[in-house]
Amino acid sequence: MRHLKSRSWSAPAAIAALWLASSPLAWAHIESGEAGGFASGFRHPWSGIDHIAAMIAVGLWGAQLGVPAVWLLPVTFPLVMAIGGFLGLVGIPLPGVEIGVGLSALLLGAMVAGEVKPRKLIWPAMLVGVFGLYHGHAHGTELAPGENGLLYSVGFVIATGLLHGCGIGIGLIGRWPTGQKIVRVAGATIAMAGAWFLWAAANPKPIESHVSAAKADAPAPGR
Amino acid sequence: MRAPRQCRKGARLFLVFALGATTTEAHLVTTGLGPVYDGIGHFLLSLDDVLPVVGLALFAGLRGPKAGRLTLLFLPLIWIAGAIAGLANHGQPILGQIFTACSFLVLGILIAADWELPTVVVAALAVLVGGVHGFFNGVAMRGAGLRPALLQLTGIAVMLFILVAVISGFVVSLPRAWMRIVIRVVGSWIAAIGLLSLGWSLRFGQ
Numbered sequence: 302m303r304h305l306k307s308r309s310w311s312a313p314a315a316i317a318a319l320w321l322a323s324s325p326l327a328w329a330h331i332e333s334g335e336a337g338g339f340a341s342g343f344r345h346p347w348s349g350i351d352h353i354a355a356m357i358a359v360g361l362w363g364a365q366l367g368v369p370a371v372w373l374l375p376v377t378f379p380l381v382m383a384i385g386g387f388l389g390l391v392g393i394p395l396p397g398v399e400i401g402v403g404l405s406a407l408l409l410g411a412m413v414a415g416e417v418k419p420r421k422l423i424w425p426a427m428l429v430g431v432f433g434l435y436h437g438h439a440h441g442t443e444l445a446p447g448e449n450g451l452l453y454s455v456g457f458v459i460a461t462g463l464l465h466g467c468g469i470g471i472g473l474i475g476r477w478p479t480g481q482k483i484v485r486v487a488g489a490t491i492a493m494a495g496a497w498f499l500w501a502a503a504n505p506k507p508i509e510s511h512v513s514a515a516k517a518d519a520p521a522p523g524r
Numbered sequence: 525m526r527a528p529r530q531c532r533k534g535a536r537l538f539l540v541f542a543l544g545a546t547t548t549e550a551h552l553v554t555t556g557l558g559p560v561y562d563g564i565g566h567f568l569l570s571l572d573d574v575l576p577v578v579g580l581a582l583f584a585g586l587r588g589p590k591a592g593r594l595t596l597l598f599l600p601l602i603w604i605a606g607a608i609a610g611l612a613n614h615g616q617p618i619l620g621q622i623f624t625a626c627s628f629l630v631l632g633i634l635i636a637a638d639w640e641l642p643t644v645v646v647a648a649l650a651v652l653v654g655g656v657h658g659f660f661n662g663v664a665m666r667g668a669g670l671r672p673a674l675l676q677l678t679g680i681a682v683m684l685f686i687l688v689a690v691i692s693g694f695v696v697s698l699p700r701a702w703m704r705i706v707i708r709v710v711g712s713w714i715a716a717i718g719l720l721s722l723g724w725s726l727r728f729g730q
Contacts, residue, residue, distance in 0.1 A: 376708065
């Protein structure tokens, strides 16, 4: 038993050591834009709670639907999101992006809360795909020129996949009756957050005035 | 149900590789260990070269041992031939970037769809990927003034051989159906990276 324990710890320790050994030099003050490379790309999907909520909801729903949806949805979302990102990058507009992002959290959360299981797999895939397009477009238009587009893209896609993985991992507790309830409550929470995102997207002015008020309250430089 | 040992090892290696990725230092790697190791170092640090090779090896593995063997034979040879042609020519870097992004996209979609292409087509893909990537490799090496280029190319060919052999062999030997699905998920990620890189190249020209 002790032998097994030490073996199970040695592998992660070796990985951590290898990773530390292969770490690049500190890039103090070099990353000036959103696109500083792998780290910036990896950070980007975690930067907005609306994106995180929707991506975790995709994983949760996939876990509820079981095989093969548990694989299909995380394949569909990053691919269609990349199409949206491509459209955003090349400057093709997509109307109502923020509303689409808010709606995605609302509807996907509602699907999880209601444990909706459509008979044909095409419907969840289409729903997830359409919302992936909005999320990707939102990300694509936010990107600024940086050091390395390829590394940025790698970081971005891996982070997106990991977010789905988090959702699937949490969703697996649905195998137990109590876990099933917890997953549905999580879905309901995401749906409520989605309703708030939607309201915020439909009423941008109060938020802007709130931001400008906060700026006005801030002390002037040098004061 | 636990994944087989080789799968877990592969996953750990991938994690180390992904987390340890640094900025691409294309064609300027000097290890101090001689030109063969410079070539190996250059290849391993150029994600735009490594990723299509990984994608091609995964796809060849999904298509079976014969496709894997043909890729193993053609890819290093054609890569070297392309690089020698590139050493004698000038090329537009932006074209190389667009081709790289497109190769991610195509290979990623083929893997994600688990497209049952004939073995000859897989070999043709290996020739295309090897030829064009090798060509832009050669162009960049000429630009960087690296000499003696032939020894560095030998190092690159060795790495190509090892990478294709290990990855294709790993995929061919996967014992369970769900493991092939994991490979298809990785393929979708490669396609997504390709699409984003393509948009990036078109927008920022880098």
